[in-house]
Amino acid sequence: MVNAAGQQVGGHGAPTVGFTAMADGTAEDYELLARYEEAELARVPDRILGWLRDMDDHTGYQITRLGHSLQAATRAYRAGEDEEVVVCALVHDIGDVLAPANHSQAAAAVVRPYVSERNHWVIQHHGVFQGLYWFQHIGADPNARDQWADHPWYQACADFCANYDQNSFDPDYPTESLDFFEPMVRRVFDPSRVKDPDISEPA
Numbered sequence: 001m002v003n004a005a006g007q008q009v010g011g012h013g014a015p016t017v018g019f020t021a022m023a024d025g026t027a028e029d030y031e032l033l034a035r036y037e038e039a040e041l042a043r044v045p046d047r048i049l050g051w052l053r054d055m056d057d058h059t060g061y062q063i064t065r066l067g068h069s070l071q072a073a074t075r076a077y078r079a080g081e082d083e084e085v086v087v088c089a090l091v092h093d094i095g096d097v098l099a100p101a102n103h104s105q106a107a108a109a110v111v112r113p114y115v116s117e118r119n120h121w122v123i124q125h126h127g128v129f130q131g132l133y134w135f136q137h138i139g140a141d142p143n144a145r146d147q148w149a150d151h152p153w154y155q156a157c158a159d160f161c162a163n164y165d166q167n168s169f170d171p172d173y174p175t176e177s178l179d180f181f182e183p184m185v186r187r188v189f190d191p192s193r194v195k196d197p198d199i200s201e202p203a
């Protein structure tokens with residue numbers, strides 16, 4: 001459909017590309033899509049906050065998954081970690097929303113364009129590192145993480161789990177609210193910080 005200004009628009013009135021198969025697109029089409037992509041990136045902080053609110057449910061622990069996330073972030077904040085680490089603590093389990101069976105990898109993929117390689121690695125591996133505290137109860141190897149014993153970020157991930165993750169299920173811990181962390185989420189997930197667009201190969 002073409003509007004009065006001669007622009008291609010969809011049924012919703014918003015501009016669209018002219019093609020129906022990507023192979024037929026023009027540079028102009030892809031410039032238009034890039035503008036939509038910019039708007040998508042600007043919505044990421046709100047999406048992150050929305051996913052965290054979705055985790056305000058009970059899954060068997062004494063606190064909700066949102067409560068656990070807030071508690072981990074609060075502990076990181078009070079330990080004097082920098083803002084990126086605090087936000088990583090807040091979102092380290094956010095993969096649960098889309099990928100409960102591999103939540104560590106999913107969360108790591110979400111944060112990867114916005115954080116250091118170290119912080120990405122810590123989130124990506126925290127699920128296996130957490131095994132130290134409970135894998136023995138399910139017949140798995142609690143020391144499975146030692147396959148990365150020589151990795152430069154082994155200790156960072158071990159410390160993250162020991163100090164912020166495994167201990168953050170305490171209903172009596174004075175935890176900060178999501179409102180407290182919201183400005184930090186908006187800063188860390190600001191579109192200006194995206195440094196690894198999809199056009200590069202995944203790690």
Ligand SMILES: [Fe+2]
Binds near residue numbers: 093103126127
């Ligand atoms: Fe986790």
Ligand SMILES: [Fe+2]
Binds near residue numbers: 092165
């Ligand atoms: Fe966790």
